[in-house]
Amino acid sequence: MIEIRNVTKTFGGTRAVADCSLNLEGLKIAGLIGPNGSGKTTLFNLITGLVRPDSGEITFQGKRIDGKLPHHMAALGLIRTFQLSRVFPRLTVMDNMLIAPQRQTGERLLSLLFQFPKVRMEEANHREKAVELLDMLGIIHLHDQFAGNLSYGQQKLLELGRAVMAEPKMILLDEPTAGINPRLIQTMKDMILKMKACGQIFFIIEHNMDVVVELCEKIFVLDHGEKIAEGSPLEIQNDPLVIEAYLG
């Protein structure tokens, strides 16, 4: 779905991403690994429009998306999560979920006034779906809590649920299992696999090799902003370059 061609991004003197080319066409779950500071999050930022590439191009479903603004990406069907979860702390868990659906009638002032029955119907539908998802994530009992009061792991689950609520074509997860307890890691993996079975496509940055190997069909490896390898989990685990840069 996503194709990245010769993308470069420099911050001052450091090349965060250097002439990177990745093709995610036809992959259900792709993984992105690499040592700290290898440019993984920058690559996500480039894809989601938070930073602009110096050169190269990024296409999503055949359309150029580099240079578009972050809020255009969601409409195109690209939603990401963050390494340090970014839920809305002073919104309830339920409101965090309800914010995500795209093109809501009730978010436009004129339609809010003139199409109020439609707004109420949409809200009811979204709420039903949110309840279902929160139940799957095991945080339904927290629905009326401020999201900022959830534990870190619960916030990461909520962020995943929120991404799913947006019904994107692709979800980019930035270290979904970093810093959370083993039981929640299991919930997170189950959720991702369940969504995959429903046809959801993912692109995941992850340090936990067990998770990467279990989930991903194909893994891309970055080091110092350059792609040093790509292949199946088995190939990557045996690649001498990868072992030297990362696993070893």
Added chain:
Amino acid sequence: MDLLLHLSIVIAIYSIFALSLNIEVGYTGLFNFGHVAFFAIGAYTSALLTLQGVPFSLSMIAGIGFAGAAGFLIGIPSLKLQGDYFGIATLGFAEIVRMILQNQVAWTKGPMGLPGITRPELFSWRFDTLPEYLVLALGAAILTFLVIGFLTLSPFGRVLKAIRDDETAAAILGKNAFACKMKSFVIGSLFAGLAGVLWAHYITFISPGDFTLTETILVLLIVVLGGKGTLLGPVVGAVVLIFFQESLRFLRLPPEWSSILGPLQQMVFGLILVLLMIFRPEGLIREKGKEKIDRD
């Protein structure tokens, strides 16, 4: 009795003023330190037009409209700024407005102010006496409360709160933060204009000295004390603060105290604020949503 009516009218007008600031500060996280400018624009526009013989129904609409338009124009550059920088920009804007009112003597009579503003007449109803004016001010306050309540409880209001909490995360979810902040800012400015119109026609004399930073601080205090980001908060805050501010007149203090009354009031204000921030930082009314009880 007259004092009580006067108090109610001032509370109603300040409720509108505070509700209009709350949609910006409490719901959208826009720390507008120049809100009084839109109040002033509403007051001056309507006052100047009625002094030229324009009927109140039109001058009121013009006052509200001018305040909203000013919000839109000042929003274009300033809403691109983040947090404190936005606050400073709005602070500067309010000073510019006050300086124009003070120095553009040909239009505004400068520091002399505008005396003799008429009490309004709407659809052949005259709002001349205190009870009549209270009906008008209360009606406007209820309307403001309902409109702002409807907006903030809607999906639109939810987006504003999301932008307040984390602008980047809201953008990633497809929300155009700039456009939403602009809508919030213009709505706030429109209602501040309405409050200004009502103020001018109630007091019947306005001068640039009425629209200083002190007014902005008072209305910010009302919002914070009442509970920002809640619907009832600004109203409760207006009742408590305006009542307190004016209630010192009820006390039969000896005349020789009058020189210390003003500073005393400011000191008690300060004390209330300090105590409140220590013991109840979220304000008198809390935002809906539970604090954490159980953790996994």
